[in-house]
Structure formats: structure tokens, C-alpha cells
Amino acid sequence: MPPPTHLEGVRPFLAMELMERAFALEAAGVHVVHLEIGEPDFAPPPAAVAACQAALAAGETNYTDSRGLPELRAAIARDKSQRTGASVDPEQVLVTSGTSPALLMVFRLLVAPGDEVLVPTPHYPCYPNFVRLCGGVPVPIPCDPERGYAVDLDAARAAITPRTRAIVLGSPANPTGAVQSRETMRGLASLDVPLVCDEIYDGLVYGDARVTSALEVTERGFVLDGFSKRYAMTGFRLGYAIAPPEAVRTLQILQQNLFISASEFVQRAGLAALAEGGPTVAAARDRYACQRRILIDGLQELGFEVPREPEGAFYVFADARRFATDSLAFARGLLERAHVAVTPGVDFGEAGEGWLRFCYAATEEDLREGLGRIGRELGG
Ligand SMILES: Cc1ncc(COP(=O)(O)O)c(C=O)c1O
Incomplete structure (x- = not known):
């Protein structure tokens, strides 16, 4: 059933769409690195x-x-x-x-x-x-x-x-x-x-x-x-x-x-x-501060541009136009071929087209694995 006309403007939440596709790949036995969804990697208090x-x-x-x-x-x-x-x-x-x-x-x-x-x-x-x-x-x-x-x-x-x-x-x-x-x-x-x-x-x-x-x-x-x-x-x-x-x-x-x-x-x-x-939050913040550095440096080494380093939250918003202009196609390709889930910048408005969002609320191991896979996919 197509969306009724009064809901036509309501668009899919692409971070969720990518995550759901990643879940389907995982159900088929693929190991996916998740850098798409804003989900902390530590346990609740x-x-x-x-x-x-x-x-x-x-x-x-x-x-x-x-x-x-x-x-x-x-x-x-x-x-x-x-x-x-x-x-x-x-x-x-x-x-x-x-x-x-x-x-x-x-x-x-x-x-x-x-x-x-x-x-x-x-x-x-x-x-x-x-x-x-x-x-x-x-x-x-x-x-x-x-x-x-x-x-x-x-x-x-x-x-x-x-x-x-x-x-x-x-x-x-x-x-x-x-x-x-x-x-x-x-x-x-x-x-x-x-x-x-x-x-x-x-x-x-x-x-x-x-x-x-x-x-x-x-x-x-x-x-x-x-x-x-x-x-x-x-x-x-x-x-x-x-x-x-x-x-x-x-x-x-x-x-x-x-x-x-x-x-x-x-x-x-x-x-x-x-x-x-409180202690759980403080420990997470310290860990994110390290993971943030690893991700920013790793992305820049791969050729992504990060014109403004994030001051808060746990994402890096990176300019990927050097590699592709269609961020959704690019993100889908990374997921299907490199098995790394990231969020296409167009999810965040037209101004984000050509960009990708990477989440650093992931383990250091996953961040390094994800960066390595992306590097190989980009031919590095
Ligand atoms: C800016 C922002 N607001 C709201 C939410 C949704 O939060 P909640 O899980 O509390 O519904 C998110 C989740 O990613 C978010 O990034």
C-alpha cells in the first residue's frame, strides 16, 4: 500500500533503514561493523x-x-x-x-x-x-x-x-x-x-x-x-x-x-x-573522547574531510564528496560490499548530501576494523 497522501512527505529514517538492512545481513551470517546508529556501546548503570x-x-x-x-x-x-x-x-x-x-x-x-x-x-x-x-x-x-x-x-x-x-x-x-x-x-x-x-x-x-x-x-x-x-x-x-x-x-x-x-x-x-x-556517564565520556580522536584521524587518513571536529555527542560528520555525491548509494555500497554500516548524510537534510555520519560510540576494535574495511573498499 503506498503511503496515504497526508503522509507522503514523511520520509524514512535512513539510519534505521541501514541498521535494519545490517540486521538482515547479520541474520544471514555476515559480520557487520555498526557505525550507523546512535547507540552507546557501554552497559546502562x-x-x-x-x-x-x-x-x-x-x-x-x-x-x-x-x-x-x-x-x-x-x-x-x-x-x-x-x-x-x-x-x-x-x-x-x-x-x-x-x-x-x-x-x-x-x-x-x-x-x-x-x-x-x-x-x-x-x-x-x-x-x-x-x-x-x-x-x-x-x-x-x-x-x-x-x-x-x-x-x-x-x-x-x-x-x-x-x-x-x-x-x-x-x-x-x-x-x-x-x-x-x-x-x-x-x-x-x-x-x-x-x-x-x-x-x-x-x-x-x-x-x-x-x-x-x-x-x-x-x-x-x-x-x-x-x-x-x-x-x-x-x-x-x-x-x-x-x-x-x-x-x-x-x-x-x-x-x-x-x-x-x-x-x-x-x-x-x-x-x-x-x-x-554519574560514574557510568563519566567513564563513557572519557572513552568517547579517545574513540572520537581515533575516528577523526582515521577518516582523515582515508581522505574524508572533517571541516569541523565535533564538540559533543558521539558522531563525526564527514565530507565524502571526494568519493561520491549520492550519500545513500555510497552508504548502501559500503554496507553490501565492505559490511560497514554508516549513515548517509542526506538523512540530515539536503545540506548533508555527499556527506556521511559515523558513530564513535563503538568499541575501539570495531572502529579500527570499520576504518580498515572502508579503506580497502576505497582501494587504499
Ligand atoms: C538528537 C536526537 N533526538 C532524539 C533521539 C531519540 O531519542 P530517544 O531514544 O530518547 O527517543 C535521538 C536518537 O538518536 C537523537 O539523536
Whole structure:
């Protein structure tokens, strides 16, 4: 069945498509090196696993308040306040089954058919798809690697129309690893359009980079965050939105209808991760810092260009136009012939065509094996 016309604009998430093809190859006995998907290579905090198991054993398998367990909302508000210096009220927190549902609900809240959302690009693939799903129109704002992918405030201002309802961005960003400066975040807040800021990679930064949360620069912003990346809890499906107080009631109604609540035992795991997961996150960050170097150097040796080194998250966004202009065909070829899964740059918007995204949340062994296979495929 072809997609119905109202969903025609919603495109496949190519990182997932490549991963699913890799799974099929693996099922047929092929050894694939995974550098495509943003999946941490370390185990979740042991305390989170233990809390989840204990909750399951204790029968904590029910619906909860749609906004989340009160103690988890309080712990998230405390954690986010500590990390940002902003004051977050637990009443602003809505716990969700991953950051993705939180994004969907925030867009549902802000975007009516025909409304526009500014999307600095390269961008996380799903942002424009969420906007389209709401009948809205994503408006790309190209960001230049030579300027560190800083959002061009003049370009953003010039793109605002009476239909503009939000600007959405990640910082640290997927796929570029860029961290927006405090000055840029202040500028974005002054645009007088709600700022939707995806902070799922907050805490995973290298060198001198310092993340400025939207919470520090505006009281009208929507912040999305979650447990997938920092705590390696992708499969738990746990995230949250922090919203202006006046928006929480509508988000609560959406959650009641769409998702009811996040799983109770998973929320218990989230509580334990916040309480005891700090050392796991610190160890992962140290390891990523080394793996980041290995991947950047290895890619450059192979002839890829990395005009801007990532400051955060765990991806390298590399210019591959020296080898191919069609990034999807190139990525598919690498997977089928070299058995290395990478993400085509076009997944991140037209500005990413000809580029590839490589994830360094992989073991050092896999990174070196992947680089070796790519080198041989390119004839090195
Ligand atoms: C920027 C960004 N936002 C959101 C998500 C989805 O996160 P979750 O697993 O919490 O739904 C991802 C996953 O890759 C991401 O990179």
C-alpha cells in the first residue's frame, strides 16, 4: 500500500533503514561493523538495571500518572536544575517513553496545518518529519561548518513569517556534534519564536565545550531530554519534556491519549540512573573522547574531510564528496560490499548530501576494523 497522501512527505529514517538492512545481513551470517546508529556501546548503570529488575519483581508493572511518577519528575527537575543552573519546577516535567514521543507531542502542541518551523540544518532526521506529520512545513536554515555550525541568527530572523511557530535544534547536535554558544542561544531566544531544544546529548562534550541549555536563556522554551544516550538506556525508552507551565496541561492531555504513561518499572530505572549513574556517564565520556580522536584521524587518513571536529555527542560528520555525491548509494555500497554500516548524510537534510555520519560510540576494535574495511573498499 503506498503511503496515504497526508503522509507522503514523511520520509524514512535512513539510519534505521541501514541498521535494519545490517540486521538482515547479520541474520544471514555476515559480520557487520555498526557505525550507523546512535547507540552507546557501554552497559546502562548497574543500579538502573537492578532497580528495573526489582520493580518488575515487586509487580510495579502498572500505568502511572500520565506525567510520570512524582518522585521521578522531582528527580529530573533537580538534575536538570543542577546541570543548567536554571530553576526547573517538577510541575514543568512530563516523563515520556523516550525523547521521540516528547518531540511528537511538543510539535503537536505548537504546529497546526500550514504552520512553519525553522530547522537549522544539518539536523536530526526526525525533526522535519514530526513537523510534516502535524501538517506543518519545515523551513531549513543552513549552518556552515566553517562557522562551527553556529545558527545564523540573521538567516533565522529573515526566515520568520506570520506562520512560524517554533525553531527546533539540538545542542550538542546530531549529526555535527556542534554545541551552540551561549551568545547564539541568547540570540535564538530573542527571536520571539518558541525555542524547542533537544538536549539529549547534554553531558557528552569534549574539550572546553560548554552546553548552554535553552532553560538558561528563555522561560518560553521547550527542552527535550532523555536517558538513551547519557545512560546508554536506548531500549528502556525513557525521556522527558520540560515545558513552560502554561503548556503542561495540554501536553498531559496528549500523553493521556497517545501513550498513557511511560512504563512504571522503566521509570524506576530512570530514578536509579539519576541517583547513581554519574560514574557510568563519566567513564563513557572519557572513552568517547579517545574513540572520537581515533575516528577523526582515521577518516582523515582515508581522505574524508572533517571541516569541523565535533564538540559533543558521539558522531563525526564527514565530507565524502571526494568519493561520491549520492550519500545513500555510497552508504548502501559500503554496507553490501565492505559490511560497514554508516549513515548517509542526506538523512540530515539536503545540506548533508555527499556527506556521511559515523558513530564513535563503538568499541575501539570495531572502529579500527570499520576504518580498515572502508579503506580497502576505497582501494587504499
Ligand atoms: C538528537 C536526537 N533526538 C532524539 C533521539 C531519540 O531519542 P530517544 O531514544 O530518547 O527517543 C535521538 C536518537 O538518536 C537523537 O539523536
